[in-house]
Amino acid sequence: MSFLKSRRRFLKAAAGAGVLAPMSLPGLTRIAHAGTTGQAKTKVVFFVVPDGLATDGFNGRFNEGLWFPQTAQANAADTTQFTLNEVSQELAAYKNRSLYLQGIILGQGNAGHNGWTEVLRDKNKSQSSIDVLLGRSMQGTDPSQRSIFAGPHATDSVNWYVSWDGKNKRTPQGNPTLLFENIFGTNYSGAKARTAQNNSGQHLFDPINQDIQTLRSKLSGSERQKLDTHLDSMEQVVADMDATLPITAECSPVMPSNHPMMSADFRNQVQSSHHQVVATALSCGVSRVATVQVGRSADQVVIKDASLNANPHDLAHRYKSEQEWKDSRKWYARQAKLFLDELSRHADPDVPSDTLLDHTLVVVTSEMSDGAPEHQYNQPMLLVGGASGLLKSGDGQGRYLNITSQGDRNHWAAGRQVDQQRIWATVAQAMGTSVPYGGNTSSVSGIFTNVS
Template sequence: MSFLKSRRRFLQTLAGASILTPLSLPGLARIAQASTTGQAKTKVVFFVVPDGLATDSFQGGFNQGLWFPKANALDTSDFILNEISQELADYRSQSLYLQGIILGLGNSGHNGWTEVLRDKNKQYSSIDVVLGNALLGTDPSQRSIFSGPHASDSTNWFVSWDGKNIRRPESDPKLLFENIFGSGNQVRAKAATNSKHLFDPIYSDIKLLRSKLSVTEKQKLDIHLDSVEQVVSDMEATIPTTAECNPLVVDENPIMSAEYRNNVQASHHQVVATTLSCGISRVATIQVGRSADQVVIKEVSINANPHDLAHRYKSEQEWIDCRKWYVRQAKLFLDELSRHADPDVPSDSLLDHTLVVLTSEMSDGAPEHQYNQPMLLVGGMSGRLKSGQGNGRYYNIQEYADRNHWKAGQQVDQQRIWATLAEAMGVSVPYDGNVSTVPNIFS
């Protein structure tokens, strides 16, 4: 039953045998344009960049870096964006900058990827999976899209988790596109409405096979068959997308090449935004590179990798430019969301009904700490994000802290931000410990 490890590939085989019926790409687009609901459905995207956002200065001054806005109050719309956060100036009016957050014990270095989107004890699913299981799009098999990093290797430092199992993202945006939309004349297989049960044609073979298996082997077989049935059930539950859907195939580029790094990242943005704009999924995670990123950013440095720059091994200007590049990717993704219409309220942009959460697996790259974590909530979110009534907002939440850190002072556990977001979306997190919500973030 090893062929079941690739569930979609198996289902494509069934489609070729006429057990499932494919839809054409043009047909999908026509169905997509058929109707809209008029009822806004909030989408959530987690945008995770590696190696921190320079919250400390190049000389090592704590909280004297280039990320957090400069403000004279703990909760205010009167603030000045810092040198790196200035990259997101175009979206200030829809932005909420949070300060006073700690991840884990605050000193796990590059191991922060194991918990950045999860609970403090690293026991349960990450927040993208929790939300994805509850906020379904038109295709239940695409509950939570996981895009990137294209800068991957054997370390597998990925930020999304299903329970205690790490999820593997699709590093190649072209393959991600094909996984979601299909390719050629087989866009996305859907069970034929007039077909019999999936296993009817091979029922006698399954029965014979079961008779030859031990109890344990039968259980394994049943698990595999149930897995196939669940995928088919998801596909049968797939409903037509409800807005303009224009799934343009992205270019194929070498994903590990520094030469094409910007192109590959832009393609990831395009695929995720298109998936959301088609209503296929409502939750996604974009991981840009990975912790200890090794792929050179050529416009920053032709020799030094981003990890070394984050650790301040090179010049201060390279350190600044490298951090700016990552934040600029978030800005470019917001641009992409702005270009698409919302699938349910097509008179609005996709960004009007999307929340983007920008964070990192650490706060600053040189000391590799996770206290005073960078956290930006940005986007229209259907009017539910309290972002300063159109002026943007800086909000220091230390007064709601769980604990006191020896250097950072009062800090709020990052899992409480996820609990607060989940509650705003009508979901609860399964996390242990303190999951009390932080007030006055969402309406």
């Protein structure tokens, strides 16, 4: 049932067959503030960059790199008195809304480029990633857009994607124009949620129920299970569409410019278009959770702001000049800053007098700490944004927090470290839900006002 991969094609086909009740296509711009509640609903975005953020020095010295802030007092563990480093300085405009965490280990700390399989997941790599889990409980107006997954320059033949639904890898949308169409192209609204019932009260599959039962009787157990899974998926699509609400926030979705999506010549433009689409979706209230995967581990698309010829993976390995190494890592940090700029330009859908960033938590991280040794200890982790007042970011000064004192793991090089899945457990708790991860999922204190 490949048509299930395209929600729009499926719905058109189903409607043409008379399976779905007639639906109307609402306009993209609604009466100003018609459905706003005045009560903030926090949004969360995971901004994942590849090949680390240069936490080690160009000479290979551990923890002498370009990312972690330098504290005014030596070895300060919790302070608002710090200076941003050469790469993190790219985010200086948002220092006062930032919490820089240090002391985190991902998995066993030595997965190399396989870090993409677990960067947003549990240590056992058996459960859904944190974005998918949050999307289930933090829905916007369109249930089918529970967790938007944008992948600028991520969708090459390698298929190394960071978002997971259970044990199934999710595929991001690499084309910002198609991402826009997937979100805004058909925004249906039903009069009420009917799950799998049509207007006459008839179940979606009633007209072909006998055929389904006949087919099931001829299938083996495993094949029957596959059929049932597909039928359940169809029911879920219909239920999601019937539960979709009109866009009521004051927002103006604009189709992004169309550029060759994997071309190095348009890397900046394609990245910017993804920022625009994701921010617009959040500001329209369509979704409250998104992941932006920038490139992919061992990133191959040249960043011409850093090097005209060498790919950023080679630059992360320090195969070229020190300046190219610096410029490549700065570029990724700068994209996070530009995404924050985009969020700042939009109004919040529920509190229009505030910016979207006022009620959004952005998590900036990578599938590895440093791209030369390719290790996953001393992981870079920045939590930034207003987050509806939940983030403890130093009362408007910005904050650096070393959490090794809360560590549950010991590493031969980094010492005590906090398992990264505990960060996701803490984020989930702050957003009013939990993670089904095995092992240690105790919350890390000092990050959110509502998590002790």
